[in-house]
Amino acid sequence: MDPTNAGSATGGGTREPNRSDPSESAFDIRSGDGPSAAQRGRELATAGPPGHTGESGSAVLDKGLHRSLPSLTEDELRRLSVLEPGTALDQGGVYLDLNHLDAGPVTAFGEQIATPDNRFVSKKETDYELWNRLTGRDTDGDGVPDPGA
Secondary structure (H helix, E strand, C coil), X not given: CCHHHCCCCCCCCCCXXXXXXXXXXXXXXXXXXXXXXXXXXXXXXXXXXXXXXXXXXXXXXXXXXXXXXXXXXXXXXXXXXXXXXXXXXXXXXEEEECCCHHHCCEXXXXXXXXXXXXXXXEHHHCCHHHHHXXXXXXXXXXXXXXXXX
């Protein structure tokens, strides 16, 4: 915004933003419209971390996964975050149940919750190479999806 227009002859102290200029916001921060930086900071601080941080644990700590996924290294298991039972799945999120790999990825709907029978990992919290290996898209582990997968 041009600061020379802030006190225009109309006596307004602020002016309507130019909607055709994407660099101008929908409100003038000097007018008090919208949240202040401090308010926005408090909102972000209390919103909690994105994803399932705090609701998951490393697969490396689960000895059952060491036995059921013998092709994965200790480092790969460490990179997998398994949702704790009782964790709500994000609607529309894609998950893989390590207890039922043959079922493939599933998209969560409604109010689905991880049960003690599940070992869900979230696609958005799993690196793509490891996700491809787990879903059978990269069976040789070279980081490239197999042809026809």
